Amino acid sequence: xxxxxxxxxxxxxxxxxxxxxxxxxxxxxxxxxxxxxxxxxxxxxxxxxxxxxxxxxxxxxxxxxxxxxxxxxxxxxxxxxxxxxxxxxxxxxxxxxxxxxxxxxxxxxxxxxxxxxxxxxxxxxxxxxxxxxxxxxxxxxxxxxxxxxxxxxxxxxxxxxxxxxxxxxxxxxxxxxxxxxxxxxxxxxxxxxxxxxxxxxxxxxxxxxxxxxxxxxxxxxxxxxxxxxxxxxxxxxxxxxxxxxxxxxxxxxxxxxxxxxxxxxxxxxxxxxxxxxxxxxxxxxxxxxxxxxxxxxxxxxxxxxxxxxxxxxxxxxxxxxxxxxxxxxxxxxxxxxxxxxxxxxxxxxxxxxxxxxxxxxxxxxxxxxxxxxxxxxxxxxxxxxxxxxxxxxxxxxxxxxxxxxxxxxxxxxxxxxxxxxxxxxxxxxxxxxxxxxxxxxxxxxxxxxxxxxxxxxxxxxxxxxxxxxxxxxxxxx
Ligand SMILES: [Zn+2]
Numbered sequence: 001x002x003x004x005x006x007x008x009x010x011x012x013x014x015x016x017x018x019x020x021x022x023x024x025x026x027x028x029x030x031x032x033x034x035x036x037x038x039x040x041x042x043x044x045x046x047x048x049x050x051x052x053x054x055x056x057x058x059x060x061x062x063x064x065x066x067x068x069x070x071x072x073x074x075x076x077x078x079x080x081x082x083x084x085x086x087x088x089x090x091x092x093x094x095x096x097x098x099x100x101x102x103x104x105x106x107x108x109x110x111x112x113x114x115x116x117x118x119x120x121x122x123x124x125x126x127x128x129x130x131x132x133x134x135x136x137x138x139x140x141x142x143x144x145x146x147x148x149x150x151x152x153x154x155x156x157x158x159x160x161x162x163x164x165x166x167x168x169x170x171x172x173x174x175x176x177x178x179x180x181x182x183x184x185x186x187x188x189x190x191x192x193x194x195x196x197x198x199x200x201x202x203x204x205x206x207x208x209x210x211x212x213x214x215x216x217x218x219x220x221x222x223x224x225x226x227x228x229x230x231x232x233x234x235x236x237x238x239x240x241x242x243x244x245x246x247x248x249x250x251x252x253x254x255x256x257x258x259x260x261x262x263x264x265x266x267x268x269x270x271x272x273x274x275x276x277x278x279x280x281x282x283x284x285x286x287x288x289x290x291x292x293x294x295x296x297x298x299x300x301x302x303x304x305x306x307x308x309x310x311x312x313x314x315x316x317x318x319x320x321x322x323x324x325x326x327x328x329x330x331x332x333x334x335x336x337x338x339x340x341x342x343x344x345x346x347x348x349x350x351x352x353x354x355x356x357x358x359x360x361x362x363x364x365x366x367x368x369x370x371x372x373x374x375x376x377x378x379x380x381x382x383x384x385x386x387x388x389x390x391x392x393x394x395x396x397x398x399x400x401x402x403x404x405x406x407x408x409x410x411x412x413x414x415x416x417x418x419x420x421x422x423x424x425x426x427x428x429x430x431x432x433x434x435x436x437x438x439x440x441x442x443x444x445x446x447x448x449x450x451x452x453x454x455x456x457x458x459x460x461x462x463x464x465x466x467x468x469x470x471x472x473x474x475x476x477x
Pocket of ligand 1: 337358
């Protein structure tokens with residue numbers, strides 16, 4: 001192996017190993033000698049000659065690059081493997097950071113392999129993984145949230161990824177991490193067209209259905225932000241439910257598997273859980289249906305796979321997924337069964353039971369229903385709530401209506417819940433007093449830092465007296 005030198009478009013030089021460590025459809029990949037970065041060359045010589053390509057790469061490394069943001073760039077570095085420089089000699093290419101070590105299997109038969117989602121979401125492949133790699137449902141909610149957040153950020157800049165798939169999003173269920181890779185082919189509508197249609201299973205039905213038309217045909221549909229929204233919904237569905245939304249029993253062509261796939265993923269696509277049309281049922285009875293993802297996510301799956309399956313504008317955008325996932329996190333409860341495969345589930349006041357293993361919850365569970373201050377000091381219900389469990393915490397985005405659990409969130413815990421016998425305590429950890437307006441022995445009891453109170457049904461707690469502070473009404477369920 002030799003060490004070679006490439007020239008960057010800013011005049012700088014970078015060294016790389018001659019050995020090719022990976023090769024995809026579009027690129028050849030080499031490590032830098034310190035293995036902290038990779039140098040990727042485009043395989044197609046025409047791509048290298050294309051003047052548009054260099055202009056597009058300059059936009060990607062510059063204007064569209066979230067990782068150089070002075071205040072939150074470091075946050076985005078964890079969510080994107082974003083190109084850092086453009087190579088112009090010996091060929092056109094890019095330099096990108098190496099993925100973090102946790103996105104490679106550390107041991108066992110798969111040591112060194114990238115953690116592509118299919119290892120975890122396919123029940124067949126999952127069996128081969130060590131238990132320590134499998135993660136739990138909370139981690140898949142975190143993975144989904146991070147992916148939705150990253151896609152929201154990309155789309156807010158007006159660019160589409162164009163090939164979101166199990167291959168281009170690496171996940172780590174042990175930490176809940178997700179990283180979008182291959183960010184060098186981003187699509188800008190009308191300026192930079194897509195290189196590829198996408199990866200089978202993640203290509204939007206309208207793209208597949210029109211793929212046989214000429215590129216110049218006005219009916220031809222190419223990857224865009226709207227088709228990314230389809231791929232995002234498929235990935236979240238796979239992470240949370242372990243199956244593909246369209247792969248069911250219906251045969252759309254007896255002619256060939258190829259024709260059947262093309263129709264089943266394209267013009268004849270039908271969700272296996274479509275509530276109104278059961279003609280494409282799943283291959284096996286479902287252990288958990290999509291409604292078990294809870295009151296915020298289930299309606300988004302319906303919009304993505306019923307209303308929006310063939311109507312791209314009806315699909316939820318990435319920000320809606322992110323908000324629904326954040327609110328769903330607040331509804332999760334740890335399964336009391338130590339052997340439960342999923343370990344976390346969306347708490348349902350009616351059943352009070354884990355939908356994965358059917359274990360019932362013993363004793364009362366405190367739920368904080370959130371209210372925001374409206375006009376004239378009137379508090380209004382927000383349709384958002386927090387299910388408390390032992391060591392559950394309150395964050396600033398729970399306390400203040402003008403804070404959000406996004407890239408800029410303050411991640412300092414503000415309070416925690418603790419179970420002591422049959423009592424549930426709320427302990428304030430913030431510098432700001434919380435006030436138990438009603439439901440405590442004395443009215444308007446202030447809880448300073450370190451102060452706590454036993455939660456009771458109907459108790460009203462002002463989480464902060466500062467502007468934008470929320471009111472929580474306690475329900476013991
Ligand atoms: Zn369970």
